[in-house]
Amino acid sequence: MTVLDPYERSAEYLHPLTAGAWQSLAPALTGLLHAVEAEAGPVVDLGAGTGRGVAAICDALPGDEPVIAVEPSAPMRAVLLARVHDAPELRSRVTVLAEDAAHAALPEGLRAIVALNMLGHLPPAERRALWASAAQRLAPGGALIVNVSPPTRPERVPRTRMASATVGALHYEGWASAEPSGDDEVTWRMDYRVLRDGLPMSEVTVDYRWWVASESELAEETSEAGLVMRPAGDPQLGLKLLTRQGD
Template structure:
């Protein structure tokens, strides 16, 4: 009997950004990932859960530095394409340990698959109601006593427009560049990403993509996580990171 495939609408988020993300931000992001989660990922035993895996910085670190199985959750087709292209270059031993999930975590059937979960550079992109569903899904996916590490989103709305230029990178005769512009828009943060490709004499291409972010303080996230069995880990007060552990199940 042939099984009918489960066809769902896929996210086109990051369709523009995926082309530019690694070339413009990979080096800085790789260093940040290692600094924030490197020790815990290396000590993972049952599994590592990479939520919002993007192009795979956390996933690649887990495959290189641990022997645990890895679950990479990435709903956006464009980012997942980059992730799978990267995984295709790995030795079979590493590829055999990673499973890529193309839907949000609350739509997967993951139960007690990991003792370390990471939300890197993604929580700010989720409205509060969606965060609630995510916390519940993470509590199911973690083993008892498992740890969750969340890169903190902006705590509040920006009081003025903030512009961050990305460092130019050359690829052959072309130079890739970009900037991120953040501004308050009601109760959300509007983040506009502008990218360009140029030669020494001319701009060849320009692209723009807009994202929405929801600010949240550390205290608010701790409060949201508490009903799902999470408590803060002592001694982890990094200004960029929230570290919590799963103490029980509801």
């Protein structure tokens, strides 16, 4: 079966348009990684995108522990691999895997698994498989770090400008809206616009499925997998730290 990549036509815009969000996400992720009790072991970034999380992980945990960046989208991975290759402190320790969360062969004894801005890409069965995999692969005291952002149930999200950036003479904008498309999913519509002197030059529209779940549903699922989920840091960021029961 052909699996469509929702980032095939938008990947070129993602790195500049996620800079703003990562201004608060990177220090928050650093704080959570410093709070993880496990002091050794590889770190995995699931759905690593263009590598903003990978850079934050390597900054937060300097040294030579391996970082495994799992990224299924070829154009996203191209940006990621280029960034890793060009930064000596990343190149020596980051391995980029062309896999998705369900198929990546991950080692055990992980210090942390980071899965930011990607949970909704996982259908419920794959999300549950992620909890089970984390419970099995985390080192004692290790943590899975995810974020949960609205909507957490299938509801409409009005069209909003999510991000913008100027590069050279051109201005880039990302707009998002969502419509319910099932019992536990919405379909996001993303519009990426390129403008010059305020006038539109091009526009790309991408629709993709996004699975939603309430906090209580997630808490129940993760508990069944042997994990404890706690909110962490600024509630606006929706970050959750998951550790193994009993750790």
